[in-house]
Amino acid sequence: MDSSSSDQLIDQKTIITVIVALGITIILTVAVITTFVKAKNHPGKIILPGGITYVGMREGNTNNQVTIPTENTDSVYTAEASVPWVTYKGTLYPYSFSYPKTLKLVTFDNDAGDPVAIDWNNGDPRGRILLSVIDITKESGLKEYVGKPKKELVQNWWRQFGGLTGISSFTAFTNKNGMVGYRAKFVNKEGQSPNTDVFFEVAGKPNLLVRVANGILDPTLFDKIVDSVNWGK
């Protein structure tokens, strides 16, 4: 092989290398653009850090205070019949339930109860937990109910809270998915029972309870959500 043909070979090699390098660069650039465009259109979900920490002021709230959860009794969330319902699935526990797509849900990270809350009316979602899982072996106030009927626990639930004085109604029921639940209304210090709490037993997991609270939800809509709660399927 003479020197000119060897030079030619080198040139060819260089050209191929440059083409391959350019090809890789172009492929990676396209991949970057694609992932960014795809991500921009991803609806995502709201994730708040676990525990008590700062989540900032809500939009429109201009004072310099941390937003404190407040309950606006005048505002109730409801959804038109045309709004599609979607399924929410727990992150740590295999629970699921259906809810109207327009209801904004917030997930809390790093929280052992795998709670999900409602983002509504610029209030702090931490004050509007819709569903959470309770491990009664880990709650010091509930440990005495380990091994006892859940009915007894629910009837005495209010005793953990200084702001509650008793129970005004209690019903046992089974939802559409066969989950055994207890619906209760507790009495506050003003003698009122504004909220409904539903507690579901978890088959095969006697230490777990799924708690669902109505909060700002329209009662019919809340009932529909309660009926859709499921575990492990």
Add this chain to the structure above:
Amino acid sequence: MKHSKWIIVFLFLTGFLLRLIFIPNPGFEADVSFWKSWGLAPFDHGIVWGAHNTNFNYPMPFMYLLWAMVKVYSFFADPHNFDAFWNNHNLLFLTICKLPTILADLGIAALLVLIGRKPKRFSFPDLPFSIYLTLSALYLFSPLALIDGPLWGQIDALGVIIFLVAIMLTIKQKPLLAGIIYMVAMMTKLQNMIYGPLFFLFVYQMMGVKGLVKAIAGSLFTFLGLNAEFILAQDMKRVIASLTENYDYFPLLSLNAYNFWWIVASGKGMEISDKINFLGLLNAKKVGLFLFSSGYLLSLLTMAKETVKSWGKPTKDGAAQTIMSFFIALVIANASFFLFQTESHDRYAFPIAIFSLFLAPFLIHSFTTVKKRIKWWTTIPWKCFIFVYILYTCLYFINLHTALIINYPENGIPLLFSLQNPTVTITLAVILIGFFIFFILSLRNVIGIIPIIVSLLVFIILSTASNLPLILHKPISLTAFTPVKATQDYARMTIDMPTNAYEGYKKWDRLSVQYGFYKKGIGTHAKSEIVYDIGRRFKTFATDYGVDTEAGLQGSITFEIWGDNTLLFRSDTIKRFDNPRHIEVDVTGVKELKLFVGDAGNGNTDDHADWLNPTLYPL
């Protein structure tokens, strides 16, 4: 090297693009959402306010970085737009928070290239540039580097590069700056604290006492400067808390770190307390601390040899040897920290992947001849290094990936989901420990046989000394054990002091019941449950008990002793003015000893309970 400029441009460009691909992945969502919260708080109200109104548990100056992220974010979008800001697919925030680590990754690779250009200027071995460039490429395309920052959203690489800068400044004989930068590294990533003694020994070896004093001064002043806002607010208590509160934060065997304790836990490291009895009287945490201390001692001794050689004067001539020993020591210390401590996090071994790249040139130089280095890629030391390095980064990548998908399956690689099963993870832990042993043994001539033997002996001596009472069949106070679990309805358990001592040193006092004083014991409050793992090693448990003299008049308590869920003893109701009582129970074959204090059915007002001289008698 022909066309090296273009090769560098290509490597860095593709390394950068590869990282950009991972930015939109929400990664470890908890970490990213904490960055948001801990950045937004100082952005809205300043750092001191932020430190008190968030659950921030990093060094305080790290909050400035998070503040800066939110500040940059605010140039493009409103961080108070709740729905957009807190969305896990907030692309803008993901980009801003992952960019510093991506730049750090490029910086680490660039540093290797820079050293490779003129190795002698950095006292690195004079090897072909292509070796340094290959090491740089290894990091740029390491799966480990790609998952930790660009995908996960963590800042380990940022902490390491700042520390590397401090090392380079030491090599360049700039002690004051080195000390300053070291403190910045530590305040960015607290894990850098473990390298402190090694780093300052290195400074001494390179620049003598004068250099050491300058470096320490630089570090101290930087610590004060970075925490100036807290000093001005007379709030150093919060700064100290941030440096200490992580101790025993997650009291578990292994926090998804595939290490020795992951094997002990049979792959359930996140479910088992590290206060379980493990070796004689020692619980797992203490054994872990002893193992880590022995490993750390080995790293110090590896370096100390250089100091002995050049006692009292800087080691300019033997700088290369000193630097090599230092990087070996860093790998040993880091590996001991990850592999042998309980409560070790999955990401703790990340810096090893970087330190070993900076160590590699020294090893290749030491174990090859000039002639063989012409075709360096064919040499045994290189082949050995590249094999172990690639295997290590791939296997450790699986560790990180599994830790990620346990929490966020949708953010991982579905193909790797099957690698979560305990057989795989335990095997990985065994291999990672195997790498460590291989590292020590293959470098035994550099590290020295004596340091290896001394370190092993120290572990044996510490363990034996701690178990002397058991070996000699002497009684042991239960207070020498750490409970696996301790809960009570008011205050917290106190050792050798009554309940009120939990309020602080002003309330410290001796245990006493009806003015009978005791040196040893446990102060607690009804209802309380304290569980110890005593490992079936004792035959009798004896204790006095009663209501502490400090309690109010309504104190009335029942005491119970349980062995493996069997009630061994229940007292009558003991009241405030009752004298102490004594009980001895047979605990032969008992693993879990539980001390329970009840409120005697009348509420727990004034129920300050004392277990006095609680003593175990060995079999």
